[in-house]
Amino acid sequence: xxxxxxxxxxxxxxxxxxxxxDLDRIDERLVILEAFLSTxxxxxxxxxxxxxxxxxxxxxxxxxxxxxxxxxxxxxxxEKRFTDQTPRYEHHHLGRHHDHLVCVRCGAILEFxxxxxxxxxxxxxxxxxxxxxxxxxDIYGLCSNCLRARKAVMPLVMASTGERVRxxxxxxxxxxxxxxxxxxxxxxxxxxxxxxxxxxxxxxxSRETRIALGFGMxxxxxxxxxxxxxxxxxxxxxx
Numbered sequence: 001x002x003x004x005x006x007x008x009x010x011x012x013x014x015x016x017x018x019x020x021x022d023l024d025r026i027d028e029r030l031v032i033l034e035a036f037l038s039t040x041x042x043x044x045x046x047x048x049x050x051x052x053x054x055x056x057x058x059x060x061x062x063x064x065x066x067x068x069x070x071x072x073x074x075x076x077x078x079e080k081r082f083t084d085q086t087p088r089y090e091h092h093h094l095g096r097h098h099d100h101l102v103c104v105r106c107g108a109i110l111e112f113x114x115x116x117x118x119x120x121x122x123x124x125x126x127x128x129x130x131x132x133x134x135x136x137x138d139i140y141g142l143c144s145n146c147l148r149a150r151k152a153v154m155p156l157v158m159a160s161t162g163e164r165v166r167x168x169x170x171x172x173x174x175x176x177x178x179x180x181x182x183x184x185x186x187x188x189x190x191x192x193x194x195x196x197x198x199x200x201x202x203x204x205x206s207r208e209t210r211i212a213l214g215f216g217m218x219x220x221x222x223x224x225x226x227x228x229x230x231x232x233x234x235x236x237x238x239x
Contacts, residue, residue, distance in 0.1 A: 042088040103143035156221040165223035
């Protein structure tokens, strides 16, 4: 595996660190580092273990995770936590900053840099007399592939957390429609999806009321997304 010049430097620096810290299994740790440096993806320990296994190198998730934390500890990697809260690691490129677009459907993570956003953040920080050490912005939504895969009209269970949708119909008899209408979920009603994934009921908000729906009922409600919908959780946090 051929490494770029900058990556070779990191490899040599970490070899010295491993030796100075008197760590065991140095060769295996360097193999993990080399695999990590070979990809620009946001890797979990499981992802990296799988990558190594495909190359014929069998190491445990626990040992790989230990080394990823070590890479972050010494400033060669950054730990990130997105919607699933699983630690992911990316390269720490000194002096370079970027933000993330995170697809809540497939988990894709896209990096971007916008100088206008950065300038606005810097001006806001300056105006408030605050000294910014580091910051991040993660925007949650749907990637272009997931948007193309969805139909114009879909069951409510296909909507994502944070989306606003309009009810256009029901799969069921008049009794079901009357029941849902009594709950405030009538045709043309606009609702916000509060929770759509994970265990438990699907939670939606209609006007000022939150409503819990079982999977069976939610899949009988047909909706279409609003143009202003989508998860737009752009969060800037100091870490």
